[in-house]
Amino acid sequence: GAGVSQSPSNKVTEKGKDVELRCDPISGHTALYWYRQSLGQGLEFLIYFQGNSAPDKSGLPSDRFSAERTGGSVSTLTIQRTQQEDSAVYLCASSLSRSSYNEQFFGPGTRLTVL
């Protein structure tokens, strides 16, 4: 594939609803990251997948957030019972492997607005 893709590009939802955000990483990339970026802020790490290993969930802000990666490729980030403070741009990135020396390739992000 050409790059990391994310869908939807924009999502508006009502408080209390569940949302699912999708990430398609670059083919062959074994490492996949989810970040959250609030307006004017840096990137906040959420969760990391590497191959078939157990994911690093240390950045998830609450138990309303979960993510899975099926078949070592596509990943879905789920936010249950959304709150207004969940409004942000959710960015997905992939890299060739788990080494921190590898460049991360980012998707365009999903802008989530919780009304």
Add this chain to the structure above:
Amino acid sequence: SQQGEEDPQALSIQEGENATMNCSYKTSINNLQWYRQNSGRGLVHLILIRSNEREKHSGRLRVTLDTSKKSSSLLITASRAADTASYFCATASGGSYIPTFGRGTSLIVHP
């Protein structure tokens, strides 16, 4: 918490001028990376500098690293309007494979 912090938060210059932005960090690092984020787009990797390197160049970009001061600088020479973007540093420390990003420097280059 943020590991890297960029300075200044915002920078406004004229086309043709040089732009310098800095990144300071708290703990020892394995490497430091700079990324650019254009309005409405994802982040793009610019350059990676390892902890045993002091300077690196890529086109109009020059990155320096001073591990004794725990700081890095990104210099963009002969800036262009298309360089208008936010610039982030990301650091990786110890055994962590998860880069930690700062809040970024917002650069505006006026044509």
